[in-house]
Amino acid sequence: MSTAQSESGRTITSSIPARLDRLPWSRWHWSIVIGLGTVWILDGLEVTVVGNIASRLSEPGSGLPITSGEVTGIAAALYVAGACAGALFWGRLTDIWGRKKLFMITLAVYLGATALTAVAFDTWWFFLFRFLTGFGIGGEYAAINSAIDELIPAKYRGRVDLLINGSFWLGAVGGSLLSILALNTSIFPANVGWRLTFALGAVLSLVILLVRRHVPESPRWLLIHGRDDEAERIVGDIERRIEAERNEPLPPAEGELTIRQRERVTFLEIARTVFAKYRKRSVLGFSLFIGQAFLYNAITFGFGAILTTFFDVPSGSTGYYFAVIALGNFLGPLLLGKLFDTVGRRVMISGTYLLSGLLLFGTAWLFDRGALDAATMTACWCAVLFFASAGASSAYLTVSEVFPMETRAMSIAFFYALGTAAGGISGPLLFADLTGTGEVGDTVLAFQVGAALMCAAGLVAVFLAVNAERRSLEDIAKPLTAVASKAKAKTRAGADPDADSSKPATA
16 A cells, blocks of 8 residues: 555555455355344334334223324334434434444444333333434444445445345344234233333344444545555454465455545535436436335235235234235345346346336236235235345445445435335325225225336336446445546456446446
8 A cells, every 4th residue: 555645635545445345255244244234134123013013002001102093103204204314314424434433323322212112101202212213223224334335345245235135024024923922912911012022122232232343444434534554454354364264365456546535525525426427326216215115115004904904814913924025025135136246236126126016016906806815915915025125125235336435325325315205204195095995996006106116216227227246336436535547446356348447337
């Protein structure tokens, strides 16, 4: 690494990004996945449990004077609002203060708010801590996705990112089964079971917090923010660990990047970068997030009502059906994730969006004809969500890797907040009424709206998706601090005709 002085800060040339990208998969990478990825399991558990225990909370003797509508309405809206606000607030700080500091702080906020929800004895208390729980989890999305993409080698980035974001659905499976146990009054009193579910979330997040202490700061972030000596120590330590594990030296890294270090980037620079320089990528991000948000709301809003109204499924048994659907959601990213790194982003993103939309159109047609029962409807939903879950996870991957390093966390936060708001505000307004009427035609219309928007997003991806597979982050979007005339960052492990080491790939 060489350094030089300039009026706006030190100018340095480093091979750290290339050294991280050329690393083979190792136990160290698994520790990163476990330390950073498991929080989505908590998010899935949190969201699912609250939806499933709404009826119990509203019953006399629950210890909380609240109605079912307030749990699924006001409390859910506050959780969404908290997630949106948290994403934007913590996202900005993640780019300024660093990934590690923020993914520790946001998990601590989540832990504290969840623990306090467990001891809520008044409605306003429950509402307040649902908002703060969302506030913490919203910040996690920006901090975690930034750290994951900057620490995982380019060859594996797509599948790992999809798997981690898809692990939300493992939590949903656990939440469905846990709610069945918690609602069983022969095991737990009515005013205890629901509290234990929140307490369990706090305990699990404490364990994750302890594991996460060993995850390092992103060397890429350190490099840009004038802490290149620290970045060098971290990367050197990782290399020594992997060489000891494999009992052989690592191959040499190819490529260097010259940057002019600086402390922070202004909001004006972020806005100009995201909405002017990379406006096509912004259109892509908008489309992917809106499409997946509406498809999921088309299915999940009124999920229980559809089963009970049209198929006579007892309300106490809907959790089993949801667990099956949640498992299908997890299998999508798990089984399809590798293809995003091999077949490629454009084909897989557009393919998963279009397939899930078309399958939902087919489900709507079969439902309208009365050709489905509870089991076959659940099977259809599983097929739709198998592809939709991979597509939705790829939306997070996309906005994380197609914008420059200095704007990464804020870009993730912005598009996450947009998608979450669409899902938590526009979605309920549109789909709650449609699926709640008990009319087949209204439910069919809800399915068709979600399917149409998913297909539209898939078509946008056909034309605008970036071929980011196996490419370094610095090649996909050159850092704003890079010295254009000297940027030498090579691309990725495999050949890609779209690669250009002297300027960012354009959408």
